[in-house]
Amino acid sequence: MGEEALIAAFAEIYRSRAGVSVGIGDDGAIIESTSALEVISADMATDGIHFNRSWSSATDIGAKIAIANLGDIVAMGGVPKFLIVAISAPGDEEVSYLLDIARGIESVAKDFDVSVVGGDLVAGKTLTIAITALGSVNAPVLRSGAKVGDKIFITRATGRSLAGLLLLSKGLASSDSPDVRAFQRPEFDPHDLIEFGFEKINALMDVSDGLLSDLPKLAKASRVGIDLTIDEKDLSFLEPLSEKLAIPPLELFLRSGEEHSFIVVVDSKWQSGTPESWIMLGTVVTGDEITYFGKPLPFQGTSWHW
Incomplete structure (x- = not known):
């Protein structure tokens, strides 16, 4: 042709x-x-x-x-x-x-x-x-708008994409397995974010490379630190994949990229009005470090590859 x-x-x-x-x-x-x-x-x-x-x-x-x-x-x-x-x-x-x-x-x-x-x-x-x-x-929302005291959310839990990639690369699943679907074609639905209202958001970022890589970019742009206080009960959906891969759910959650969920930073006054499906990640703090319950992160970030 x-x-x-x-x-x-x-x-x-x-x-x-x-x-x-x-x-x-x-x-x-x-x-x-x-x-x-x-x-x-x-x-x-x-x-x-x-x-x-x-x-x-x-x-x-x-x-x-x-x-x-x-x-x-x-x-x-x-x-x-x-x-x-x-x-x-x-x-x-x-x-x-x-x-x-x-x-x-x-x-x-x-x-x-x-x-x-x-x-x-x-x-x-x-x-x-x-x-x-x-x-x-109408009014751009940048990575650089996070303020100390703001609350940080993710619009949809990550983890499945990395799990799918690892299952395929290790020969633990075939390309038609439901376990790899999020890697092949990520869910993408920003409607709840748009309906919540960009005007309520101080900083916003697409999760392309995984939270471990993307949160530091947002923190650097805003000249702040971030303390993660993730409730691991929110990650229970990852337990079956975690068992197959012998990787903790938290690590899958923090490392997984190319799922195109969004990091949303809002003033604490809007916290109670966020959609129920969003997961609370933590709080914007002074300094320039990303911590986990005030301590060093248990994992280090890496670049994401399809």
Whole structure:
């Protein structure tokens, strides 16, 4: 299939939604601006580095990359609106595989009323997908707004993604096991965060690399410390996976990345109004350290890899 035919096939998959004046098919997209500020983010994923074809389907790979981009927009206090998708692929790449990646991206876009408005397609040695996301934001929420005394929450418990990766890499589960689903395609539902209200949030961050890596980034940006006081009863759902891997639930929870939950920092006056599904992580304190009940963390952070 030639480039023009493949672009036409992509255009059949991607649907334009509200705010798109001109979408795929011209030299550029024309979109409507509905806010005073726009937020832009980009992510890139390469075969063999960021995803493994034997562990995830093309549809799940596309969805996961799209989720990563949408998460960055929400983490800035924004509402995602548009995606631009660029793909570099070997000349012998199966067209059906590329179309399935597009279907995965579109499935996420549809769920969140987002439009893919264009992109690029080039030949390359290794399959690489690059997505740029655009969204609208009224008042940005940054990592740097945490204040001493604020309370810290996570919108959804992490742990399953790392467990899935380890089960696959150790040969303890197959790619169709329910235990690895969170790794292949993370749950992503920021609606409770948006409904809670960005205006009540002092600092916000997408959990991409795991709490052990991301909390220090937030603390550094805000020039504060964080004392974690996690109730381990909230992590009981991880016990079956913990037993299979011989890794404590707390370690899975703190290390797991690419689940695109959100770290939310709020003034203590809003604590009682947070959604019941959110998990309390701890309190913002003076200093620059991340502690666990006032003591050094039992684990050290590491970079996250798919």
